[in-house]
Amino acid sequence: MLKHRYIKYLMLAILVGIGLGAFMGAWSAWFLFLVAGLWLAITAWGSLDVRSNYFTKVYYKGEAFHPQEYALTFDDGPTLHTEAVLNLLQAYQMKATFFCIGKQLEKYPELAKRILQEGHQLGNHTYTHSKNIGTFSTKEVQEEIACTDLIIKKLNNENNPIFRPPFGVTNPQIAKACEALNKAVIGWSIRSLDTVIQDEQRILTRIIPRLAGGEIVLLHDTTERTVRVLEQLLIYSKEQNLRSVRIDHLLKINAHG
Ligand SMILES: [Zn+2]
Incomplete structure (x- = not known):
């Protein structure tokens, strides 16, 4: 490597x-x-390439996993669409991980609480989700992560162990910040492109043929389209006896101290 x-x-x-x-x-x-x-x-x-492991170790797939377990992950929320996502996950009894933007957690604290109450996992996705994250200094990246960690800690009284960089970008600054803050960096193995592709069927054909134990699926709880895609994924999962679990469960990552 x-x-x-x-x-x-x-x-x-x-x-x-x-x-x-x-x-x-x-x-x-x-x-x-x-x-x-x-x-x-x-x-x-x-x-x-989030799978390159070039600057830092990135978890993008489960290794020692139950053959029927995979992980649905939702980035960039909470938003007004998070509620519909939670309703579906509840109806199909599946667990997921939400990589939340700190600012959005401050905007929708009730949704953040519901995510936790229903047994899903909250992960850190920076405070501002800046398009320029790749140009930030180590200190700036650290502030982005630490600030959102603090918001998560106020919600669940736990030290959050997981971080997903915006756009999956890694560089020496982001790697150093994650190391300093003891974060497991989480990528994905299936990128749905649900914010780019308009056609739901096309999004589903990117995901369903590859859906199997150990996979990590990247979705965004930011549009109605993703909610409809999610429903189809959940129906398919039930049929195939596949189930979505939290990232900490899939990757056997425990909350640090
Ligand atoms: Zn994002």
Whole structure:
């Protein structure tokens, strides 16, 4: 597995070597651009692919799991659509994890309480969900996470162990912040694209053929469309004897102290 810290030193060494070579006329400067380009490409992949494990360990699938258990996860809430999501989960007796934005938790505390009362898990999805999270300093990322942790602690009196970075972006700053705050970074194995694709059937065909034990499904409790998709997923799950469980259960992650 490629690791950011090893690649960084290896690439630096190669670049210095080629740079010196080019300077002395032994190498073409084009090699320098080639290696620099390769480095950029690996870094971009490490930042944007939530499964790369390049900057930090990301849990994106259950390993030691019950063959019938998978995890539904809902990002960016709570919103006015969270209630319908909770009603469905209750009707089908399934558990899920909600990666909430701190600001949204402050806006809808009653929904946050209902999520917890009904046995679902709350996870941290930063305080503001800034589009610029990839440019934040370690301290800024830490503040985003710590602030939302505090809101969660006020709700359930527990130290929240799980974090999902907005857009699944990881980089050295986010990795350091998660390490400092002892967070398990949670990705996904099935990305529904429910906020991008308009057609419900197309969203379902991205999910259903891959739905099996251990999978982590990324959804958003932010639109009516997702509520309708969820109902179909729950019907399918019942038929197949599959059940959604909380992330801590799927990944055997316990709340830290
Ligand atoms: Zn998000």
